[in-house]
Amino acid sequence: MTDAVLVRRVLERNPEALAELYDRHAPALLALARRILGRTSDAEEVLQEVFLHLWNNAGRYDPARSSVSTWLVLVVRSRSIDRLRSRKVVDRVHEAAHLESPAPEHASPDGVESVFIRERRQRVKAEMDLLPAEQKQVLEMAFYQGLSQTEIAGLVGLPLGTVKTRTLLAMKKLRSALRSEIRELL
């Protein structure tokens, strides 16, 4: 059953469909939230929030605009960055209070991702690694840290135009290199 069909069933208030979507996507989404937030506990809270959001807002999913997996990735990313920003404010007040050290990176347990997803991940990783370091850097700063192009330019000490050019190049290369992966998502 495709993800889109499962979302339709979620819209019909079918909890089994939600559970199936969770089982399919939670490991990758948790990894994303943890990459942004650093703390596993925060990341798991975001994960729960997002799936509750899906439960209550499945009607907002538009299959013409994105695949389900991408939609979930964008929502998790957005929630995680919101949390990161608000946490930074709190952390400034309560310096390092209750600071939990980031959970160690651990390999996913067997069976947590399907062969299909694993192959896709390996392809994406390979293509990301092929990007020139300076292009990968600006793309990751935008994606994982939620920084604007202007902020990135300030941090890396480069003109805004250069940062934009690098990001444009990185995105175009990924689009070209991941053509078959994108096709599978359409």
Place this chain on the structure above:
Amino acid sequence: MKQDLTLEDHTILAALEALEGGTGEPVTPHEPSETAETLARLYTEVLGLVACDLEPSAPRPETRSQLLAAVARESGIHAQPVVDPIPPLPGPLPRAGGEGAPSRPMPSQESESQTAKPRETGPRPVPAVRPVPVPAPLPRVAVAPAVPAAPPSRSAAASRRGSWPLALAASVALVLAGLSGWLVQQRAEQEVTIESLRSELAGERRKAEKALAEAVEARQGVERMRSSFALVTAPAVTISPLRPVEGLGLARGTLFVAPDHQHWYMALHGLPPAAAGRDYQLWWVADEGTVSGGTFDTRPGETLELSSETMPANTRDVMITLETDGGAAAPSSPAILRAAGVYDLS
């Protein structure tokens, strides 16, 4: 950079702005066109794939249980066995379905067991079981297909025979649906390719325009050279060597004046570049006084060529001075180069 932005560039920049805003929404098309929508979709998926780079990590089982419990609370569903694996219940309650059977009755089985009861609507009642602690997840039980206990009756067989056109129609519909999906996908890809080719074409056009401008400039240069050559080889040309007045010992020049005493050509060698804020200025000394012939500057090692179709009437002398940037109304400094005689080659 802005001048060269393509629709694809705009789409990517919109994607980046969406990331900054953090709305979690897919990329919005830059303009209301099919191509823009396709590009927006493609780059939305690129963003989704960026996160695939990460090694997945399994959430704690409690996270799943808590989520599903929250979902059940929100929607008033208390049927926790539906989605969450549960441990076997003790006592006389048997494990649902036994081995190889689903963990709860399938809808058809459920309806069979409730034939005498009115159909329930809304939330199902809470089963009278003890609260279940958060369990370690059990392997999901595969749903076994229902195996008929007896051979199908004749009426069932006849019904099956009668339903094959329906099955065929469904299959054809499925194939058509798949085909149309494939066609839509192909079209989307073609749109992207067209956009890419348009972008390349625009680039090639710009290159061609630049090459044309260079060709025009080169042709003008050739025309100038031809004109100068005709001038310096004219039978009645007048030549005036320009010599340094003082200081600039290396500078030299030659002025060629056509027989009409209007058209002239000058070549200058060894003039160093003017200092910042200064320009060289050419002066004609004629009956009407000292008239400016214009300002110029040089580059190191360059032979400077000047020419014009006009010259003041009855010009008797020519000189070059160094003036403030933009030139002066009259010479304000001593001449650097000056005509040293006039030689008529006629």
